Amino acid sequence: MSHTTIDQNQNVVRAVPILISFLIAGFIGLFSETALNMALGNLMQEFDVVSSTVQWITTGYLLTMGILIPVTALLIQWLTTRQLFITSVLFSIAGVVLSGMAPTFNVLLLGRIVQAIGTGLLIPLMFHTVLIIFPIEKRGLIMGAVGLVMMSAPAVGPAASGLIIEVLSWNWILWFILPFLLFTLVYGYIYVQNVTVLSKPKIDVLSIILSTLGFGGIVYGFSVAGHQGWASPIVIAALVIGLSSLIVFSIRQFKIDNPMLDLRTLQFPMFTLALLSVMATFMIILSTMILLPLYLQIGLGLTALTAGLVLMPGGAINGILSPVAGRAYDMYGPKVLLTPGFLIMLFMLWNLSHVTTDTSMYTVVLLHSGLMVGVTFVMMPLQTHGLNALPANLYPDGTALINTLLQVSGSIGTALAITIMSASQNSFLKGVSNPSDPAMESISLTAGVQTAFILGIVLAILGVIMSLFMNKPTPKEQPQTQ
Known part of the structure; x- marks a missing residue:
């Protein structure tokens, strides 16, 4: 598959190497989302935590992505493709190292959140870049390749991690990921080009706060409901705060000149x-x-x-x-x-x-x-x-x-x-x-x-x-x- 395009500055865009960079980084990020699920029992024993605590290994990852992804729509208009890509991979590397060396559960959780920041920055950037560098008649095939990554990575995660746990310790799930991330960092540094036009819109701080409370509250409320129970004050409060914040956020996006997330898409x-x-x-x-x-x-x-x-x-x-x-x-x-x-x-x-x-x-x-x-x-x-x-x-x-x-x-x-x-x-x-x-x-x-x-x-x-x-x-x- 060979494909090149011309960007706004009349530079040749090498689409396939850019796509490869995103696919490797995306696979590792989404593999990580479920890779530790099979190790939850081991983590409960090693760090002496209960099931409602250990599930934060996954909940924290989802919550961080749910909060960060809407903000990425704004970041894409402020930072270049290369800046965002390299930043996302560096966050993923830092998160993997921190989690792999974690002496306590809290450090492990912090590492997972740092890792999720990397994935949360990368996934919307990957979709946006694909839409720019490939013409509409090829997007189905290219998005199929993206789908291969997005769907097979979480599916492979539990099986691969189960095998690693049988032979080695849970830390090796993370050490297994690290070389791929380091390769992606070098490969992306060489091949990822700036393909977006930076409009640098005005940042509406209130929208960011409302988005964080809204999406974060909904994801958190539903994530802990299975363990806490739907009648739990924490669950009710999270869902009420989340839903009310999202309503105010949505109304505000239609009223301001530079919305953080343009809901005219709907x-x-x-x-x-x-x-x-x-x-x-x-x-x-x-x-x-x-x-x-x-x-x-x-x-x-x-x-x-x-x-x-x-x-x-x-x-x-x-x-x-x-x-x-x-x-x-x-x-x-x-x-x-x-x-x-x-x-x-x-x-x-x-x-x-x-x-x-x-x-x-x-x-x-x-x-x-x-x-x-x-x-x-x-x-x-x-x-x-x-x-x-x-x-x-x-x-x-x-x-x-x-x-x-x-x-x-x-x-x-x-x-x-x-x-x-x-x-x-x-x-x-x-x-x-x-x-x-x-x-x-x-x-x-x-x-x-x-x-x-x-x-x-x-x-x-x-x-x-x-x-x-x-x-x-x-x-x-x-x-x-x-």
């Missing part, structure tokens, strides 16, 4: 529809990623490594098919992919809602792999479709909005799945004669998982309905080149 119907569909899909992905490991380890009694390996084929299939789906989008548009994709997801989720303690792990491999096929047909084509509907000046805001709401919807999907599973599990135990029987743990959890998958079924049905209204952007919506 005036484009295809973008808004794609955004809602992407959120539903990501809720399905993250809820599945928390339900299946629990089911595999407690319901079927598999080891962490085996559970990770069961989920790996789905990630591999997703990675292989993402560029194929992107190419199909370029050739045939959204209709041929989106409705079939959501229908495949619906069928697989319905079958997953019927798993038992006697279900073969090979059946789970097939169902999860099938689900990932459906996700591949939907996830990146939807994002491409939505962003293609925007004019070029709204690209930073569109990418920031999609990626921010992915973090928000991911935390909501995870929290709802855990809540439904726990409620169903407790309800099941009330109906048995001896709930303290050790055998009841796997049976009750499986019953909870069955019910929790109904959330995914409902979301997939909504996805099918929304996909029926997806068309190519109208001439009015077709983006104008810069």
Whole structure:
């Protein structure tokens, strides 16, 4: 694949080396998001912390990204592509080293937050840069390559980390990441070029505060709801503060001359529809990623490594098919992919809602792999479709909005799945004669998982309905080149 473009200063832009830099850095950042999930038990023992504390290893990462990504829309207009890219990789390297050497849990958590800052800066920048350096007719294929990274990295994370934990200590998960980041830093320093036009808009401090409280409050509230309970004053306060801040933030964006996040993107119907569909899909992905490991380890009694390996084929299939789906989008548009994709997801989720303690792990491999096929047909084509509907000046805001709401919807999907599973599990135990029987743990959890998958079924049905209204952007919506 060879592709070059001419930027605003008439310089030749080497698009492929720039893309490679972002894909490697993006893979490592998103791999890191789930890589320590399989080590949570080890971390609880080593640092003597309870489960509600150790889950901050993931919650803190999501929360930091949820807060930072909206601000990145502003940073893209203030800092050059090279400055932002190198800064993001340096934050990731600092976070990995700090986490890997952490003598206490608090230092480990700080390292994770620093690492998440790197990923939070990188992901919106990657989407924005791809939209600039590749023409619209090639974006489906390129976004398919981005999808390969975004979807396969979190899928590979648990399996790879499970293998490392079996052989070495949890720290080696981080030391394994470090050489790749150092290579990316050098490679990116050589090849990443400045491709954005810096407008340096006025910074509205109040918008940044409202955005931080809004997105941060929502992500935090939903993230801790599964452990604290929905009636917890902390959860209620976080959600109320988050929601009210977001409402004020949204009103303010329409009233000020230089909005931090331009919500005029929502005036484009295809973008808004794609955004809602992407959120539903990501809720399905993250809820599945928390339900299946629990089911595999407690319901079927598999080891962490085996559970990770069961989920790996789905990630591999997703990675292989993402560029194929992107190419199909370029050739045939959204209709041929989106409705079939959501229908495949619906069928697989319905079958997953019927798993038992006697279900073969090979059946789970097939169902999860099938689900990932459906996700591949939907996830990146939807994002491409939505962003293609925007004019070029709204690209930073569109990418920031999609990626921010992915973090928000991911935390909501995870929290709802855990809540439904726990409620169903407790309800099941009330109906048995001896709930303290050790055998009841796997049976009750499986019953909870069955019910929790109904959330995914409902979301997939909504996805099918929304996909029926997806068309190519109208001439009015077709983006104008810069």
